[in-house]
Amino acid sequence: MKIAIISTIVASALMAATPLMQDAKKAGLMPIPSKQKELNKLIDNPKNPITAAKVELGKKLFFDARLSKSGLISCNTCHNLATGGVDGVDAAVGHKWTSNPHHLNSPTVYNAVFFSSQFWDGRSANLENQAQGPIQAAPEMAATPEHIVSVVTSMPEYVAEFKKAYGNKTITFELVADTIATFERTLVTPASYDKFLQGNDKALNTQQKKGLKTFIDLGCTSCHTGVALGGEMQAFGVAAPYKYAHIGDFKGNANAMVKVPTLRNITQTAPYFHNGAVATLKEAIQEMGRIQLGTTVSDEQAADIAEFFKALNGKKPSVSYPQLPACSATTPKPDIN
């Protein structure tokens, strides 16, 4: 009885929101829910509900380089789950070693489920639609929808797994993309930051709290907010022009809007910005202050914010490396040209 009362007191103390927690909440910052049921509300797609069978199959397809024209490039090549969900180069390199012609940096796939739109120019509404893009893009996986369907349906094990996941639904290119997206929906990375937002004041160290306060006070949360601390479209270079290239150097849209990248796991996803031109977090933070907020972020402020960012490094889902079905006689041959 005594223990139960003490536990309740401790729990209450932990749950009492500090002023910083309240400020964070006011600024729209939201944790990744710790309860699976609440999380599911955020990550599930009612039109394509998450099931264990789809996730397992989606993982295989995510790692299967045979979906690409060359047989050498998988989703994981650019969105590498071992390195923060990115490839570490400034612009994606794909089929025939072609750099992305708009010189666009591969965004992380971790927590991408929380974005309100996908791609730097936000042209895609969800992961299901997004997954169709790089598979077909000539400088990325360079595959046709017909190629994808041929590859997948040529392997009886894949056909059986689709049947398990979807019943008798026809295997189409769109269904393959949907399945990959279902796997991606599970790639969320709760961090000590989330524990803080959920009421555990000890989950951030002193400098991280100072950094979070600065982050809110400077107005960074006007764009980097929500669960992902990003993922919405925003005008870019509003206070001053971007130092390294104009936003017009990729399609974007008419209003020079660009998708705000998530800050979760940001210490693992250098280089930064849509064109990967900025190597360090310090420069990224200060450049953002200058061109978005019209303010000078001091070295000390930048260091505090960068320290806060460490609390955004989350626990990655454990992923067993898949054993993929073997090719059959009818599997299309890889074409590296």
Place this chain on the structure above:
Amino acid sequence: MKIAIISTIVASALMAATPLMQDAKKAGLMPIPSKQKELNKLIDNPKNPITAAKVELGKKLFFDARLSKSGLISCNTCHNLATGGVDGVDAAVGHKWTSNPHHLNSPTVYNAVFFSSQFWDGRSANLENQAQGPIQAAPEMAATPEHIVSVVTSMPEYVAEFKKAYGNKTITFELVADTIATFERTLVTPASYDKFLQGNDKALNTQQKKGLKTFIDLGCTSCHTGVALGGEMQAFGVAAPYKYAHIGDFKGNANAMVKVPTLRNITQTAPYFHNGAVATLKEAIQEMGRIQLGTTVSDEQAADIAEFFKALNGKKPSVSYPQLPACSATTPKPDIN
């Protein structure tokens, strides 16, 4: 008591070697030992003993594309553990999308520990030495030893893991290769074939037994023998010239010797031969009969042997996809040129 006696009788029945098992043994075919202690005798390197810390670190390095000049190519790119330990293309494609200039097919890394030499021309005595090759090769990972050491030592987590694995030993390029090799030494894939050799007559189906008998009777075991059913150097094209290209099209050695590829997991590692010119097992089996044994392998014989090969598909070690250390400020930047 009764159950114990029956179990003993059943076990004895299982262990009684059939004539085919005896023939296989006479032909030098050997199982992957089922007892870890016996297996260790075959896979361990007394100069670089296998430890859990080395294997875990070696796995990370095996998957770490940042070891390459571009930051995009890992050991796993060509020796993909998801697809039988190979890349599925006829000749390896590496840095700047360069095909191997000698047009050599990437051999599987699974069970490579059982080979008496490494590379198609057998120029390397063991996995430790082999691992140094592709990392440096200009058309593969294109890295210098200095680059490798810089990358690894730039990340405190890697430095700590090396300390855990090796104490205060200096981190050299050779030590990185040794560590990758230690992981590779664990990549063995016991199959139903091994159970058969160990005395379980039911582990092969009737056609597989017929295929194994044909395989032995035709003399395939004169090269494809031992634990790996391959891995030794042999003269190539002894009865007739190879249909697709002369062996002299890669360095090889003066006597046109080529390493006999393992047949374990062979249904998963097409295309076949050193230059990846043969797409199907049927053609590979018949071409081998023609150029190595000077005999015509009938379609029925080839089908039986191919069916036997299915029993060589082994259980792959379960590999959790690693979370790699994040780059630090001193990590060399990827260079895709």
